[in-house]
Amino acid sequence: MLLLELFVSYLKIGFFGFGGGYAMLSLIQNEVVVRHAWMTNAQFADIVAISQITPGPIAINSATYVGYTVGSQLGGAAYGLLGSVVATFAVCLPSLTLMIAVARFFLRLKDNRLVEGAMRGMRPVVVGMIAAAALLLIFPHSEAPGDRNFIDAWSWALFGGVMIGSWRKVNPILLIALSAAAGIVIYYPF
Amino acid sequence: MVSLRTVFASFFRIGLFTFGGGYAMIPIIEREIIDRRRWIDRREFLDLLTLAQSVPGPIAVNTSVFVGYKVRGMRGAVAALLGAVVPSFTIILLIALFFAGIRQNAVVDAAFKGMRPAVVALIIGPVLSLAHGMHAAMYGIIVLAALAIWGLGWSPVAILAMAAAAGIAWELRMARKIKN
Numbered sequence: 001m002l003l004l005e006l007f008v009s010y011l012k013i014g015f016f017g018f019g020g021g022y023a024m025l026s027l028i029q030n031e032v033v034v035r036h037a038w039m040t041n042a043q044f045a046d047i048v049a050i051s052q053i054t055p056g057p058i059a060i061n062s063a064t065y066v067g068y069t070v071g072s073q074l075g076g077a078a079y080g081l082l083g084s085v086v087a088t089f090a091v092c093l094p095s096l097t098l099m100i101a102v103a104r105f106f107l108r109l110k111d112n113r114l115v116e117g118a119m120r121g122m123r124p125v126v127v128g129m130i131a132a133a134a135l136l137l138i139f140p141h142s143e144a145p146g147d148r149n150f151i152d153a154w155s156w157a158l159f160g161g162v163m164i165g166s167w168r169k170v171n172p173i174l175l176i177a178l179s180a181a182a183g184i185v186i187y188y189p190f
Numbered sequence: 191m192v193s194l195r196t197v198f199a200s201f202f203r204i205g206l207f208t209f210g211g212g213y214a215m216i217p218i219i220e221r222e223i224i225d226r227r228r229w230i231d232r233r234e235f236l237d238l239l240t241l242a243q244s245v246p247g248p249i250a251v252n253t254s255v256f257v258g259y260k261v262r263g264m265r266g267a268v269a270a271l272l273g274a275v276v277p278s279f280t281i282i283l284l285i286a287l288f289f290a291g292i293r294q295n296a297v298v299d300a301a302f303k304g305m306r307p308a309v310v311a312l313i314i315g316p317v318l319s320l321a322h323g324m325h326a327a328m329y330g331i332i333v334l335a336a337l338a339i340w341g342l343g344w345s346p347v348a349i350l351a352m353a354a355a356a357g358i359a360w361e362l363r364m365a366r367k368i369k370n
Contacts, residue, residue: 016347017246022316024248026339026346034343042306049305050285052312055208056278057248064279068286077287084286088279092271095247099255100267102241113365114358119244121357124328125349127320128335134313135340137306149306158304162311172312176305183304188297 003086006070009036010063010090017091019126021058026129028062029136038070040146045137052176063087154186192229192261194269200227201254201273208250219253229261250274 009031017024025048032038039047051061064084071083140147150156158179165175204218223229230238242252251274258270292298321332331353338344 012347014247016350017248018244018350020243020249022313025313030339030346045306045309046302048309048313049302050282050289052309054278054281054285055206056275056281057208057250059248060251060275060278061282064282065286068283080286081283084279084283088275092247092251092275095245095251096255096267096271098245098247099242099252100259100264102245103256103259103267113361115244117357117359117361118354119357121353121355121360122350124324124331125335125353127317127324128332129339129346129349130313130320131317131332131336132339132346134310134317135336137310137313139340141343149310151303155303155307159307159311162308163314166312166315175312176308179304179308180301181304183302184297184300187300187303 002070002074003083005036006067006083007086007090010067010087011093013059013063014091014094017059017094018122019129022130022133023126024059025133028059028066029133032062032066033136034141038066040144041137041140041142042146042149045149049176053173059091060088063091158182192227192266194262194265196227197258197261197266197269198273201258201270202277203273204254205250205274205277223257229257 013024013027013031016027029044033041033044047062047065048058050065051058054061064087067084067087068080069083071086072080074083137149140149150159162175162179165178166172200222204222207218220232220235224232224235238253238256239249242249242256245252251271254270254274255267259267262269317332321329324332335349335353338349339346
């Protein structure tokens with residue numbers, strides 16, 4: 001039952017994941033944190049951090065990770081593996097079927113005015129979805145410690161530093177690595 | 191005929207070196223698919239990128255399915271998809287297996303406390319750059335969508351569907367106006 005829910009959630013994420021990785025974050029967050037409470041807001045931020053420093057699309061990374069976490073709640077690593085396969089397969093399924101359809105009717109779809117209209121309508125919403133994901137990560141719906149990603153003034157200092165870094169086009173992997181190092185210096189009780 | 195193994199290997203290489211999501215992989219795909227294998231040409235690749243963005247799903251996955259299908263049909267599409275997905279699947283699975291064990295470690299915990307606000311800053315970057323090129327009226331929609339999802343708890347899927355419907359209605363109205 002849990003695996004079926006997992007499958008449906010990731011099928012939905014794959015099917016409505018317009019606008020690539022970052023836009024899909026809001027959908028993933030909505031399914032995984034808000035609706036099903038499979039993980040906390042902080043755990044979700046951890047997955048995004050892991051996705052940033054490992055190769056591959058964020059949607060795939062999160063599907064594999066969440067699938068494993070949810071699956072292993074059923075009992076052990078074997079269920080975890082099953083869960084990660086189910087979620088990863090589900091998130092890819094819409095891409096696979098829709099892209100093959102597009103490849104067959106390539107030109108007709110590209111110049112279709114209705115498709116173009118729908119795209120134009122969705123474009124600003126996709127940007128808003130990315131903003132919503134960031135807002136929820138900063139201002140969670142609950143005050144539980146597991147939901148808070150900003151714990152003190154240092155959090156905001158790191159946030160500001162990485163904002164400037166990313167604006168100056170510093171490599172995001174380097175920025176994440178530096179923040180991890182800063183985190184150890186700041187929070188580890190030496 | 192191109193072998194399925196070659197298709198798989200090409201996309202495996204792309205999947206393995208695609209850090210930081212969709213757009214980061216464009217130069218890697220260009221080198222592998224256009225320059226090295228010559229499976230599609232540059233102009234076709236641009237069209238493909240537009241399409242990969244109009245169809246839901248990760249751009250890397252969409253691109254691999256399309257190219258795989260073009261080279262070897264249905265089987266090619268599956269081979270390319272597997273190639274693109276297997277590297278990140280394996281790496282994340284290994285992390286998930288071992289992360290639970292080290293998660294309580296004080297050093298790891300401190301590192302993640304540092305990374306969390308950094309991740310949020312990295313997400314805000316594309317919001318600003320994507321909004322930058324848009325018409326000022328669109329800013330209102332961006333803000334409303336963000337507030338509805340975060341503040342009111344509306345489903346992002348419902349908002350996407352409404353926006354698509356509004357876009358189509360607008361397009362139909364414009365078409366009628368031109369006719370008259």
